Amino acid sequence: MSQAKKIEVTDVILRDAHQSLIATRMRTEDMLPICDKLDQVGYWSLEVWGGATFDACVRFLKEDPWERLRQLRKALPNTRLQMLLRGQNLLGYRHYADDVVEAFVQKAAENGIDVFRVFDALNDLRNIETAMKAVKKAGKHAQGTICYTTSPVHTPALFVQQAKDMKAMGADSIAIKDMAGLLTPYATYELVKAIKAEVDLPLVVHSHSTSGLAPLCQLKAIEAGADRIDTAISSFASGTSHPATESQVAALQGTDYDTGLDLELLNEIADYFREVRKKYHQFESEFTREDVSVQINQVPGGMMSNLANQLKEQNALDRIRDVFAEIPRVREDLGYPPLVTPTSQIVGTQAVYNVLADQRYKTITNEVKRYLQGGYGRPPAEVNAELQKKAIGNESVHEGRPADRLSPELNKLREDIGRIAKCEEDVLTYAMFPDLGREFLQQRADGTLKPEELLPAEQGGKGRMSAGVATEFRIDVHGESYEVAVTGVGDSGAGKRKLYLSLDGMPEEVVFESLNEYVAEGGSGRKRASEPGHVTTAMPGNVVDVLVKEGDAVTAGQAVLVTEAMKMETEVHANVAGTVQAVHVAKGDRVTPGEILIEIA
Helix, strand or coil, X not given: CCCCCCCEEEECCCCHHHHHHCCCCCCHHHCHHHHHHHHHHCCCEEEXXXXXXXXXXXHHHCCCHHHHHHHHHHHCCCCEEEEEECHHHCCCCXXXXXXXXXXXXXXXXXXXXXXXXXXXXXXXXXXXXXXXXXXXXXXXXXXXXXXXXXXXXXXXXXXXXXXXXXXXXXXXEEEEEECCCCCCHHHHHHHHHHHHHHCCCCEEEEECCCCCCHXXXXXXXXXXXXXXXXXXXXXXXXXXXXXXXXXXXXXXXCCCCCCCCCHHHHHHHHHHHHHHHHCCHXXXXXXXXCCCCHHHHCCCHHHHHHHHHHHHHCCCHHHHHHXXXXXXXXXXXXXXCCCCCCHHHHHHHHHHHHHHCCCCCCCXXXXXXXXXXXXXXXXXXXXXXXXXXXXXXXXXXXXXXXXHHCCCCHHHHHHHHHHHCCCHHXXXXXXXXXXXXXXXXXXXXXXXXXXXXXXXXXXCCCCCCCCCCCEEEEEEECCEEEEXXXXXXXXXXXXXXXXXXXXXXXXXXXXXXXXXXCCCCCCCCCCECCCCCEECCCCCEEEEEECCCCCCEECCCCEEEEEEECCEEEEEECCCCEEEEEECCCCCCEECCCECCEEEX
């Protein structure tokens, strides 16, 4: 056994914990009141930023993520603040030019980040070099990260070499990032032992409790020589989140590994967040509990509820097990990428398309095409050659670092966003999420920012049919009064609609026939597709681009629209050749399956 030592703790309550359990919806106003106590604990660091927090702030909460960081920095003066950084992807879903990466890291450091956990979804270290150098240049802690996964090509020797390479890059510490909860206790022991024998740097273990094994894995990691563990305060722990901070502190108390943290203080913090969590009940999901099947399908915690919501929108939640079974097959076809943003979305979205079409790769997302062309880096193993041919045809595969193909883009971004960007941070917000960022900055300038509505406790909770706001009304039947909530609308076959009615809190599925002109609450008013020339979409989402206009001649199979679902873009194709008679959508429109989006005759 390795020499005993005090174990350090990073708490992820302000980032990964609520990302994994309530879709990253915790607001800054619910973080600040407890910061004084969090700052007293003596954590090695608090993870507060990165990942989906930036996205959720802009997309749903209508908060400036940079302002959140500044407020947390002020409220936590004695604690290191840590962020997750996706290497060359930063916080977005594409690779950025080096000048954007350097500017983002510098601004994050200036606004309060002390520790940067830098990773690449493919463990292609060429994609983290620029970010690691930028962190070192800013004088901050650069944590090189191994995305842990299992496959025929992912071996302890491979991970040890990766740790050695990151040390050579200047890493100050190494993290094992087990985003899907795939580690097992003895595999953890062997991996930590192997890395510590070769790399003399502090080692931290970040493991989600999805399979229920993470607390055991962390204890074996500590015995093998790990220096630090990631935990979540108990009211936001376990399941697809992380081991509970208090439980791990208690497990080590009185030993040579004692963390020195105060259980009574931690308990007070847990009580606070237990009440906060109730406020976000509408984002709870049954798919965030512990489930050892993650050892089979490898779906990370933050991805579970996303998949469930997408299928729920299409009244296809009963197919979620089919999607989980399809994910490993897609992953194998793509050369066994670890499933972490953005590869988890790339694989997961493609699996959804494959299942809902009842045909594999009938539709191939743009991101899968880009991936197969080398646009994200080097896949860990050989990809399916037949799929690659189908996706990219005779186009060449790029072997180099993807960012080497990108010209500097910061000046163009500044020009594009113009005066509604009041500072460099605003430009970077726009860079991360161009459409969302522009909309956010414009609404801020107009004074019209409005966060999504939180439902009162009696309206939601687990088992809700939709995360949207229910349409409520009262009906009287034979002298009895009923409160009715319509909580979801979807397709149920030709000429029919399916609604979920909640009477006295009990959901009932009702299918009724409707006229084409029927418009549901908040609906688009578009007619239902019934002819081969009616172009529709396979997934609910938003229109990113309209590629044709009225009067254009199109061929069968030609791309006519680009839509975005689950943060992934997909081309929508014409089923028939002909002339575009009508276009019923514009960029930014919300679309659902079965609607006529374009008419071709």
